[in-house]
Amino acid sequence: MKRYDLIVVGAGPAGLSAAIEAARCGMSVAVFDENTKPGGQLFKQIHKFFGSKEHQAKIRGYKIGETLLAEAADAGVEVFLNATVAGIYLDKEVLVQIGAAMEHFKADTIIIATGAAENMVTFDGWTLPGVIGAGAAQTMMNLYGIKPGQRVLMLGSGNVGLVVSFQLMQAGCEVVALVDAAPKVGGYGVHAAKIARCGVPFYLSHTITKAEGSDCVSGVEISQVDEDFAPIPGTQKHFDVDTICLAVGLSPMSQLLKMAGCNMVDDPRRGGQVPQVDENGETSIPGLFAAGDVSGIEEASSAMIQGRMSGLAAAAYLGFLSEQDKDNRLADLEIALDSLHQGMFAPGNKGKTFTKTDEGIAVSQSLLKKGYLDDADLERFIHRSDQTDEKSGIHPVIECTQNIPCNPCQDACTRGCIKVGKTITALPRIDATISCTGCGMCIASCSGQAIFLVDEDYAPGYASITLPYEFLPRPQKGELGTALSRSGQPLGHAEIIDVRSAKTFDQTTLVTIKVPVEQAMTARFYQPETNAAGQ
Amino acid sequence: MNRISEHPILGETEKGQLVTFFMDGKSMEGYAGEPIAVALKAAGLMVHRYTHKAHEPRGIFCAIGRCTDCVMIVDGVPNIRTCITPLVAGMRIQTQDGVTALEVNE
Ligand SMILES: Cc1cc2nc3c(=O)[nH]c(=O)nc-3n(C[C@H](O)[C@H](O)[C@H](O)COP(=O)(O)OP(=O)(O)OC[C@H]3O[C@@H](n4cnc5c(N)ncnc54)[C@H](O)[C@@H]3O)c2cc1C
Ligand code: SF4
Ligand code: SF4
Ligand code: FES
Numbered sequence: 001m002k003r004y005d006l007i008v009v010g011a012g013p014a015g016l017s018a019a020i021e022a023a024r025c026g027m028s029v030a031v032f033d034e035n036t037k038p039g040g041q042l043f044k045q046i047h048k049f050f051g052s053k054e055h056q057a058k059i060r061g062y063k064i065g066e067t068l069l070a071e072a073a074d075a076g077v078e079v080f081l082n083a084t085v086a087g088i089y090l091d092k093e094v095l096v097q098i099g100a101a102m103e104h105f106k107a108d109t110i111i112i113a114t115g116a117a118e119n120m121v122t123f124d125g126w127t128l129p130g131v132i133g134a135g136a137a138q139t140m141m142n143l144y145g146i147k148p149g150q151r152v153l154m155l156g157s158g159n160v161g162l163v164v165s166f167q168l169m170q171a172g173c174e175v176v177a178l179v180d181a182a183p184k185v186g187g188y189g190v191h192a193a194k195i196a197r198c199g200v201p202f203y204l205s206h207t208i209t210k211a212e213g214s215d216c217v218s219g220v221e222i223s224q225v226d227e228d229f230a231p232i233p234g235t236q237k238h239f240d241v242d243t244i245c246l247a248v249g250l251s252p253m254s255q256l257l258k259m260a261g262c263n264m265v266d267d268p269r270r271g272g273q274v275p276q277v278d279e280n281g282e283t284s285i286p287g288l289f290a291a292g293d294v295s296g297i298e299e300a301s302s303a304m305i306q307g308r309m310s311g312l313a314a315a316a317y318l319g320f321l322s323e324q325d326k327d328n329r330l331a332d333l334e335i336a337l338d339s340l341h342q343g344m345f346a347p348g349n350k351g352k353t354f355t356k357t358d359e360g361i362a363v364s365q366s367l368l369k370k371g372y373l374d375d376a377d378l379e380r381f382i383h384r385s386d387q388t389d390e391k392s393g394i395h396p397v398i399e400c401t402q403n404i405p406c407n408p409c410q411d412a413c414t415r416g417c418i419k420v421g422k423t424i425t426a427l428p429r430i431d432a433t434i435s436c437t438g439c440g441m442c443i444a445s446c447s448g449q450a451i452f453l454v455d456e457d458y459a460p461g462y463a464s465i466t467l468p469y470e471f472l473p474r475p476q477k478g479e480l481g482t483a484l485s486r487s488g489q490p491l492g493h494a495e496i497i498d499v500r501s502a503k504t505f506d507q508t509t510l511v512t513i514k515v516p517v518e519q520a521m522t523a524r525f526y527q528p529e530t531n532a533a534g535q
Numbered sequence: 536m537n538r539i540s541e542h543p544i545l546g547e548t549e550k551g552q553l554v555t556f557f558m559d560g561k562s563m564e565g566y567a568g569e570p571i572a573v574a575l576k577a578a579g580l581m582v583h584r585y586t587h588k589a590h591e592p593r594g595i596f597c598a599i600g601r602c603t604d605c606v607m608i609v610d611g612v613p614n615i616r617t618c619i620t621p622l623v624a625g626m627r628i629q630t631q632d633g634v635t636a637l638e639v640n641e
Contacts, residue, residue, distance in 0.1 A: 034600070036619070046544045060544070117601070127604075129581040129594025136598035136618075144573045145548025147537045171539050215592050216581035472543045507544045 004030045004078075006314050007094055007107035009085045009256060012040020013300045014292025015113030016068040016077075017307030018314070022109075023075035025315035030105060031077055032096055034084040037143075038072075039065040040115055042300060044138035046170075047163055048447040048506070050188075050406040052424045054336050055301040058408040058445045060506065062142075064300070085114075088260045092287065109287045109314040112257050113307060116250035116271065116293035121155070124210040130217025134164040134247035141171040149243025153220050154178045155208055156247030159187035159299070164247055165195045170470060175200045176239045179222050181207040181229050184353075184368035188345065189402045190448025196371035197525040199488025204369055207231060211244055220244050252294045260288060269350045270296030280313035280330065281306055287317055298340075298347055305337045343403035343425030358403050359427055372486035373399060378521060381427075394438040394455040394464075397521070398428050400448055412445035443468050444505035453512075456520050463520035464497060466512040474509050475499055475528060483515045483523035491519050494526055537577050554624035559639045567624060571617035572598070572605050575628070583607050583617060587633035607631050 006022045008015045011033035023029045037043065045061025056064050072079065080098060087095035093106045118133045125131070130149065134156065137148040152173050154165045157180035165175045178195065183205045185192045196202065205224055209231050212219035224235035251272045258264055263276040263284035274295050281289040289310040292303035309330055316326035341347060344354050354363055361381065366374035373381070381401045396417060398409065407420040409428050417434045420426050436453070443451045449468045458464035465483075469475065475496045483494035498512035515523045541547055551568035558575065565574025572583070572595050582592040583605045596604040600619035608629040609615040613636075617628070630637040 036621075062545075118597070127591060127593060129583070129592055132595060133597050136595060139598040139618075140573065140576065140595075141539060141542075142545065144569055145539045145542065145545075145550075146573050146576050147539060148576075170543050216594065470543050472541060474543075 010113035011038035014303040014307035018311035021311030032083040119249040161247030162191035192371035281310035484525040584631035
């Protein structure tokens with residue numbers, strides 16, 4: 001039987017991070033993953049991450065994955081693929097199915113980082129081909145370059161539903177509607193706004209009542225729900241779709257931990273059955289750790305930190321790291337993790353309703369109900385001298401109105417126009433006393449695509465608006481199209497006056513449109529003449 | 536067409552060699568190494584199997600090998616999860632009906 005100092009189950013962000021830290025401390029480390037490729041969910045995530053520099057904010061998920069793999073290889077981590085861990089026994093022995101063979105491995109420490117499984121909901125016709133999980137959609141389009149369908153309805157307005165909706169449009173699919181039984185959008189407002197401005201309608205307090213079709217999905221019926229989430233008769237709406245995508249939450253895949261005999265708890269805020277763990281992820285069984293989604297559904301950035309913490313703790317447990325070094329290094333990671341655990345979307349705040357931001361500003365109800373800020377919200381969130389006719393040239397407008405852990409905008413502006421401050425969940429503020437050069441770095445760095453550059457004095461009667469654009473075909477200078485509002489409504493003609501892409505913009509194209517000056521604060525997206533947005 | 540020719544973030548998808556395989560006897564093309572289910576999806580095929588008793592259609596659901604909705608008969612072997620099984624030139628794929636092959640009239 002092969003022996004290691006550490007066995008890690010799952011090669012997602014948590015497992016890889018754990019393995020890297022442990023191997024760097026000198027441990028022999030084996031990682032098992034059931035897939036043909038390592039990386040867990042990371043390679044399906046093509047958006048720029050939130051957080052701050054130490055969380056690798058503004059870097060796209062799949063690139064973080066590439067870095068982790070290189071680091072793991074460098075540190076001498078052995079990664080076994082097509083290797084499903086089927087059992088875990090006393091004395092830290094695991095049974096692994098590698099291909100058709102069953103093999104036993106033994107270690108002195110084990111870290112379980114098996115991630116989460118997608119939740120499902122049932123409705124009439126839910127088993128029809130064409131009803132798929134959001135993870136399946138991501139896998140098909142981002143790993144294998146294939147569209148899950150042409151016309152898609154998304155169920156679920158959490159970050160997964162929002163992010164995958166946007167990715168569907170990037171892949172060239174049409175998203176006909178975003179539906180959620182909850183009365184408000186569950187994910188980040190900036191993610192919602194990105195898809196609302198492409199014209200995707202939001203149906204909150206609605207659910208799917210029927211998937212239509214005989215051999216596969218040809219349509220879907222949704223209905224409004226009452227406070228008890230029961231469909232209200234007579235409120236049905238129909239959409240022609242070939243795909244229904246479900247993004248209704250994740251549950252920790254904690255079976256192995258249960259099998260090992262760890263103390264488990266049922267914690268809805270962590271997503272279900274999770275192991276009891278200390279602050280470094282150690283379970284009730286000494287030397288057995290859990291990290292990432294398996295010990296509480298969060299996101300990839302915190303999974304990586306938790307992974308590193310458990311890797312270091314395992315190293316200290318076996319004496320590969322002195323207690324003092326462990327404490328020093330864990331202290332830094334704890335601070336990094338803690339900063340992600342702040343704000344309106346913190347794991348501890350799940351289910352809470354916020355009426356005001358930390359700054360005391362009333363939150364946008366429109367954003368929570370329809371996915372975009374309405375005009376009244378702008379007055380509260382975007383105050384600038386130029387709203388009072390004062391001429392001041394090009395300036396950033398930041399439409400980021402919730403306390404989320406994110407601050408790349410602050411780092412992006414080397415001139416200091418944008419300030420978030422020490423608490424990374426604070427709303428970004430604009431320092432209007434510093435003049436903006438229009439370089440566009442803030443737009444390209446903003447993970448939420450929530451920053452625009454506006455110049456009300458572009459030409460007499462016309463304003464210019466620079467916006468982030470991540471669709472194909474890339475607009476060309478001189479092209480004529482339509483300016484869209486925050487809700488995706490056509491406002492009138494827009495001319496492309498500049499298109500910028502740069503390596504530092506990382507695939508985000510900066511498109512500048514010319515619109516009548518009255519639209520300076522309303523036009524937020526561009527639709528090419530012949531295509532609908534995102535097609 | 537279901538294939539994404541160019542992606543705004545990911546660029547062009549790396550593909551293996553274009554190969555021929557057989558779907559219920561009909562010749563089709565796909566890229567070697569990609570999951571069978573992806574090649575079938577590219578060709579617009581939705582139904583992978585029919586359930587044993589109720590004869591209900593099933594297709595891709597999870598795409599990561601967990602739900603078994605996508606199983607088909609591959610080179611004579613039933614219950615192959617096509618979403619995680621790589622395509623090989625000349626493969627014979629059949630729609631599964633219960634645990635046997637669906638009869639196809641050609
Ligand atoms: C559809 C979907 C979309 C998401 N979108 C985002 C997003 O946009 N941004 C974001 O930050 N987070 C997102 N998340 C959440 C994010 O992916 C997770 O928080 C993060 O990946 C957790 O990392 P992890 O390492 O804990 O788990 P994972 O990344 O899930 O990795 C776990 C790995 O373990 C493997 N495994 C499980 N059981 C076994 C076993 N018994 N034997 C061997 N291997 C096993 C799994 O196959 C997987 O490869 C999404 C999650 C899903 C499901
Ligand atoms: S455009 Fe450049 S100078 Fe202006 S706010 Fe953004 S980063 Fe700063
Ligand atoms: S504006 Fe700043 S804090 Fe808000 S999403 Fe963009 S980068 Fe993050
Ligand atoms: S689609 Fe679920 S196993 Fe293949």
